[in-house]
Amino acid sequence: MKKIELLSGDEALARGAYEAGLKAAASYPGTPATEILEYLAQFKEVDAQWSVNEKTAFEVALGASVAGVRSMYSSKHVGVNVAMDPLMTSAYTGVNGGFVIVTADDPGCHSSQNEQDNRLIAKFAKLPLLEPSSPGEAYIMARSAFEISEKFDIPVIIRLTTRVSHTKENIEISDRIEVPDKPFAVNAPKYVMVPVNAYKKHIELETKLSEIQKYSEQSDLNAIEMNDASIGIIADSVAYLYAKEKFPNASFLKLGFCWPFPDAKIKEFASKVKELYVIEELEPFIEEHVKQLGIKAKSKDASYRIGELNPALVKEIVEGKKKTERPQGARKPVLCPGCAHRSVFYALKKLKAVVAGDIGCYTLGASKPLEALHTTVCMGASVTMFESMSKILGHGKVAAVIGDSTFVHSGITGLIDAAYNNANGLVIILDNSTTAMTGSQPNPSTGYNAKGEASKRLILEDICKASGADIVEVIHGFAPNLQEKIKELMGKDALSVLIVRYPCKIIAPVKDPMPVFSKESCTKCYMCLQVDCPAIHKDDDGNIVLEESVCTGCNVCVLACKFGALKKAD
Amino acid sequence: MQDNEVTGDKVTNILFCGTGGQGGLTAAEIVALAAVYDGYHAKKSEVHGMAQRGGSVESHVRFGKRVASPLIETGEAGFLVPFHKGERDRMLQYLAKDGVDLLKDLQEADGKLENKKFINTYMLGRLSKRLNISRESWLKALETGFKGRLVEENRKVFLGAAQED
Numbered sequence: 001m002k003k004i005e006l007l008s009g010d011e012a013l014a015r016g017a018y019e020a021g022l023k024a025a026a027s028y029p030g031t032p033a034t035e036i037l038e039y040l041a042q043f044k045e046v047d048a049q050w051s052v053n054e055k056t057a058f059e060v061a062l063g064a065s066v067a068g069v070r071s072m073y074s075s076k077h078v079g080v081n082v083a084m085d086p087l088m089t090s091a092y093t094g095v096n097g098g099f100v101i102v103t104a105d106d107p108g109c110h111s112s113q114n115e116q117d118n119r120l121i122a123k124f125a126k127l128p129l130l131e132p133s134s135p136g137e138a139y140i141m142a143r144s145a146f147e148i149s150e151k152f153d154i155p156v157i158i159r160l161t162t163r164v165s166h167t168k169e170n171i172e173i174s175d176r177i178e179v180p181d182k183p184f185a186v187n188a189p190k191y192v193m194v195p196v197n198a199y200k201k202h203i204e205l206e207t208k209l210s211e212i213q214k215y216s217e218q219s220d221l222n223a224i225e226m227n228d229a230s231i232g233i234i235a236d237s238v239a240y241l242y243a244k245e246k247f248p249n250a251s252f253l254k255l256g257f258c259w260p261f262p263d264a265k266i267k268e269f270a271s272k273v274k275e276l277y278v279i280e281e282l283e284p285f286i287e288e289h290v291k292q293l294g295i296k297a298k299s300k301d302a303s304y305r306i307g308e309l310n311p312a313l314v315k316e317i318v319e320g321k322k323k324t325e326r327p328q329g330a331r332k333p334v335l336c337p338g339c340a341h342r343s344v345f346y347a348l349k350k351l352k353a354v355v356a357g358d359i360g361c362y363t364l365g366a367s368k369p370l371e372a373l374h375t376t377v378c379m380g381a382s383v384t385m386f387e388s389m390s391k392i393l394g395h396g397k398v399a400a401v402i403g404d405s406t407f408v409h410s411g412i413t414g415l416i417d418a419a420y421n422n423a424n425g426l427v428i429i430l431d432n433s434t435t436a437m438t439g440s441q442p443n444p445s446t447g448y449n450a451k452g453e454a455s456k457r458l459i460l461e462d463i464c465k466a467s468g469a470d471i472v473e474v475i476h477g478f479a480p481n482l483q484e485k486i487k488e489l490m491g492k493d494a495l496s497v498l499i500v501r502y503p504c505k506i507i508a509p510v511k512d513p514m515p516v517f518s519k520e521s522c523t524k525c526y527m528c529l530q531v532d533c534p535a536i537h538k539d540d541d542g543n544i545v546l547e548e549s550v551c552t553g554c555n556v557c558v559l560a561c562k563f564g565a566l567k568k569a570d
Numbered sequence: 571m572q573d574n575e576v577t578g579d580k581v582t583n584i585l586f587c588g589t590g591g592q593g594g595l596t597a598a599e600i601v602a603l604a605a606v607y608d609g610y611h612a613k614k615s616e617v618h619g620m621a622q623r624g625g626s627v628e629s630h631v632r633f634g635k636r637v638a639s640p641l642i643e644t645g646e647a648g649f650l651v652p653f654h655k656g657e658r659d660r661m662l663q664y665l666a667k668d669g670v671d672l673l674k675d676l677q678e679a680d681g682k683l684e685n686k687k688f689i690n691t692y693m694l695g696r697l698s699k700r701l702n703i704s705r706e707s708w709l710k711a712l713e714t715g716f717k718g719r720l721v722e723e724n725r726k727v728f729l730g731a732a733q734e735d
Contacts, residue, residue, distance in 0.1 A: 006599075006606050006614075032617075110617040134613075134640075167615040167640040168599070170606050238640065245639035311639050329660055331589055333625030364623065437623075534624050549686075 007171040009164040010035035012135035013102065015171065016142030017072055021179030022046055023097070024064030026057035028409065029438035030076030031111035032165035033104035037074060038441070041450045045176065050441055050450040053379070053409040058083035058101075062090050062155075065099035066191060068182040070146050074102035077118045078378065082410070084121075087155075089193050091126045092201035094153035096182045098146035101127070104160040107281045108308035111162075111437075113359065113376060115307070117282035119236075122157050122259045126205055128212050129259040130158045130221065133240045135169045137256065144221060146179075152212050154205075159258075161281065163238040163308065213260035221256030224269050232273025234266065234290065234297070236280055242314045243279045261289050270295045277318055281309050335364050337535045338510070338552030340477025340502035341430055344401070345372035346531050346556055347483035353399045353490065356389055358382035358411070360403035361437045362430050369530045373401060380410025383427055387418040395425030396491050402427065404460065405435040405443040412463060419468025419495055426489045427469070427497045429460060432504035440507050460499055470494035477502025478554055505552065512553030513569035517546050522565035528557040581634035582701065583642040587661040588653025590624045593690035597651065598629035600694055600708075600715035605633035607707035615640035626657055649700065651693055652676055672696055675731075688727040695731025705732075 007015060014036045017025070025048040027037035040048040047064070051057035054075045064071035075083065080103045087101065103121070106112040122129035130145055132138040138160065145156040189197050216222060228249045235243045236255040244252070253269040255262075270276050270290075276297040278287045287299040303323035304313065313323070335342050345365040348355055349372040357363060357373035358381065365373040375385055386400035402411045407429050415427060435441040442448045447457035464472045471492070475485055477500050489496040514535075522544055528536055529544075535551035538544055544565070546557075558566045584601060588594040595616055602614040612633035630642045642664060650665045651672050652658030658673050665671055675696040679689055691712070698708050712724050 004606060006603050006612065162617060163615060163640055166617060167613055168602060169613045169637075169640075170611055241638045241640065248638075310641050311643050330626035331624070331657065333590065333623035336623060361623065 003173050004170050005173055006168050007135055007139070007173075008035055008166055008168045009132065009135040009138045009160050010104070010166070011039045011168075012171050013132070013138035013142050013158065013160065014039035015173055016139040017070075017100065017146070018043055018046060019174055019176050020098075020143040020146045021070050021177055022072055022146075023069035023181075024061060024071040025049070025074070026051045026060040026071075027074045028052070028054045028057050028079055028082075029405075029435050029441040030079045030104075031438055032106060032160070032162045033074050033076045033079070033102065034438045034441070035165070036102060036104075037450060038439075040072075041452075048450055050443065052444060054079040054082035055085060058086045058090075062086060062093075062095075062099060065095045065097045065155075066093075066184070067096070068184045069097040070099075070179055071097060072100045072102060074104070076112065077103050077105040077116055078112060078114065079103075080118055080121060081116075082379065087121075088125050089198075090155050091205055092193055092198055093191050094201075095149055095155055096184060098149035099155040100142070100145045100149060101155050101157045102160065103157060104162070104165045105282075106162050108162065113378065115282060117285065118157075118159055119258060119285045120283060122159075123285075126209055127154060128152070128156045128216070128257070130156060131236045131256060131258045132158070132160065132164055133236070133238050133254070133256075134164065135167060135171060138164060139171050139173075141221065141256065148212070148215070152208055152215075154208060154212070159237070161237055161308075167238075209260055213263070216257045216260050217262040217264050219257045219262070222262045222265055223252075223254050223256070224265065224272075225252040225254065226272065227251045229272060230274045232269060232276045234269065234276065234278045234286060236286060239279045239281050239309050239314065242309055242311045245311045246315045247318070255286065258286070261286075263293060266290060266293060267295065270297070279309075279314055279317060332367055333364060334367075334532060334534055335361065336505045337533055337550050338505045338554045340432065340500060340554075341365060342370075342531055342533065343478050343482060343554065343556050344428060344430060344486075344500055345370045346559065347486050348372045348399065348401070349530075350483055351487055351490070353486075354389065354393060354397050356382045356386040356398065356400045358400075358402040358406045359437075360406050360430075360435075361432075362401060362403055365401070367532075370532050379406055380414055383407075383411045383414030384417055386425065386427065387414065387421065387423045390423060390425040395423070395493075398425060399486070399490055400425075400427040402429055403436070404429060404431040404433060404445045405441075407460070408444050408458060412467060415464060415467040415469065415497070424493050424495055426486065427495075428486070429464075429497060429499045431460060431499050431501045433501075434504045434507050436504045436506065440504065464497040464499075468495065469497045471496040472499070473497075474499045474501055476500075478556070510552065512555075514546055514548050514551040514553055515555055515558050515566045516569050517544060518565050518567070519543065521563050523563050525563070527560045527562065528566060531556045531560050533557060581632050581637055582649075583647045583666075584631040584649040584651060584697070585642055585647040585661060585664050586629040586631070586651045586653070587657040588627055589657060590627050592627070592653040593687070594627055594651075594653045595629050596715055597690040597694055598631050600711045601631050601697065601701075602633070603714055604703045604707045604711035605631075607710050608703045610634060611637050613637045613640045626660070628657075628661065649697060651697055653689065653693070670700060683727070688724065691724045691727040692731045695728040696734070698728070698732045
């Protein structure tokens with residue numbers, strides 16, 4: 001069966017893996033990688049799961065490979081950091097069934113806390129790296145990756161970027177091919193990485209890499225396209241397409257099997273063209289290698305290592321320009337109307353609390369005018385940074401804020417750390433019962449899994465108590481005593497967890513009557529605008545306007561009005 | 571491999587802009603689908619995640635015989651399809667000199683639509699008048715793009731908008 005579909009890079013990669021006989025897939029949601037696992041969850045032949053975090057996902061996928069089936073791990077670039085421990089050593093153990101590691105990088109930080117370049121991880125971990133420039137290539141490379149993985153007994157990394165993951169194009173899909181499971185055999189020298197075995201495996205890995213390098217030289221994923229020989233461009237990923245758009249008549253060495261580098265092909269190409277350019281996003285990964293080979297090549301000014309490229313910027317690079325940062329002026333994202341996170345942040349703002357924050361929709365509490373979240377570093381860091389910050393600054397002043405999914409991801413270990421080390425103060429779990437920011441994926445506290453099946457439900461109250469919290473309380477997101485309760489628990493010489501429970505407005509849209517606004521009582525103090533709600537704004541004459549179609553009747557703005565101009569509807 | 575051909579043929583560039591939750595991304599998906607159904611090579615690029623919470627949303631749709639870059643360049647959009655005046659003003663730099671700005675259609679939609687949630691379908695109808703895509707492909711794409719929801723209603727709004735002058 002052949003059929004044309006419009007698929008994103010994530011979906012195309014997932015489709016290619018499915019057709020290549022994939023049987024196990026594990027991931028943790030994160031933009032721009034989320035749709036890979038979401039796509040795979042529809043197939044009965046694939047055991048696709050949302051894991052608790054990227055480390056567990058990686059180990060689950062590796063275990064499936066060791067047991068003999070084709071398996072895949074996927075996450076966003078920073079998710080790979082969480083999985084680094086098993087990833088590094090998986091290069092030594094190798095695989096049984098083919099094992100593919102997908103990293104979706106985010107040049108430009110569209111939805112991330114940094115823009116790290118995970119091509120460097122391939123070199124660091126000594127794993128082969130494939131880089132599609134388009135969904136069509138992602139579809140094809142999924143199969144190539146499994147073949148390389150099984151041929152060389154090694155995990156293979158496929159690196160996407162936001163513009164590959166979230167571009168859609170025509171893909172001619174096909175049927176799935178069933179691949180027989182590889183027999184499993186106990187093999188301690190291969191799978192037990194104690195020092196004596198690990199040392200031998202390292203020797204073996206280096207030998208393997210030189211074989212893989214030869215294979216990379218021959219691979220048609222690294223293609224020389226001779227055209228006008230006066231300009232030659234070496235490019236990978238979507239940068240290749242930008243260069244192609246701007247310089248359609250140039251000659252290209254398109255790197256799809258990016259590491260180990262095909263040195264002979266690079267030298268051959270360099271010898272055929274008059275002027276050589278390296279075009280790549282972020283780090284000078286290809287550039288440094290080309291220069292190490294003693295080849296003269298023009299490359300981007302260091303200023304272009306920041307942010308993503310586009311065709312116009314590629315042209316500037318070729319012209320030898322420096323990057324000028326342009327003001328974006330984009331509208332900032334904002335918490336949804338009726339989101340209980342707003343209620344919590346408004347209370348924390350009133351209490352002038354220092355808030356150690358985390359990663360999720362609630363990170364939006366950091367922006368003006370709420371400005372009620374003061375640190376965001378990585379998943380789970382709220383609880384542990386709170387642990388030390390509260391000891392130094394005083395636990396009456398500092399609180400932690402973390403979402404339900406993030407708490408399960410890596411907040412639990414932090415809470416145990418805080419309890420074990422006698423920290424006092426308040427950890428707030430914003431329990432909206434979903435992984436909201438990435439598009440409402442389930443997590444262990446929701447009671448269902450990636451396939452939509454019922455699963456064992458993690459009870460947050462129980463795990464918090466078991467972790468050593470002295471006080472664990474649950475409160476409604478819009479409880480009238482919310483601020484009072486937060487103040488009380490922050491002040492206690494005890495480690496408290498307050499679970500603020502209110503379902504995400506996107507999965508449970510509830511609409512209550514809009515507050516009643518009295519123009520006569522309004523003093524135009526604009527304190528109501530401090531709650532940063534999309535349903536309330538001032539018009540050109542400075543009058544407060546509530547939008548009925550947007551308002552959900554949460555009444556947080558009523559809390560902000562000291563003059564009785566906003567009142568809860570009867 | 572794909573995309574290795576020299577791109578000489580004319581590519582149609584359409585830029586959708588608005589804020590999260592307005593249906594602009596669905597509209598972009600439908601145009602790309604319609605182009606695919608008509609046999610074009612289409613690319614659609616956008617950013618998901620945090621930006622969607624009421625922030626700026628833009629989607630680039632390009633179709634033709636062969637498309638390389640997924641992104642439209644400044645001054646290269648043949649069509650600007652806005653769902654928000656402020657966002658349209660910000661993205662106006664993308665419009666080609668001879669490009670078509672559908673702001674007027676957006677403003678007219680206010681008076682013409684009984685239910686504002688069909689605004690994206692209305693804008694697609696207006697856009698369809700100016701694109702070389704068959705009606706059959708449009709209607710099929712509408713059904714797929716809206717996942718079979720309110721098929722008759724969407725079709726009615728689309729055809730109505732497509733027939734207006």
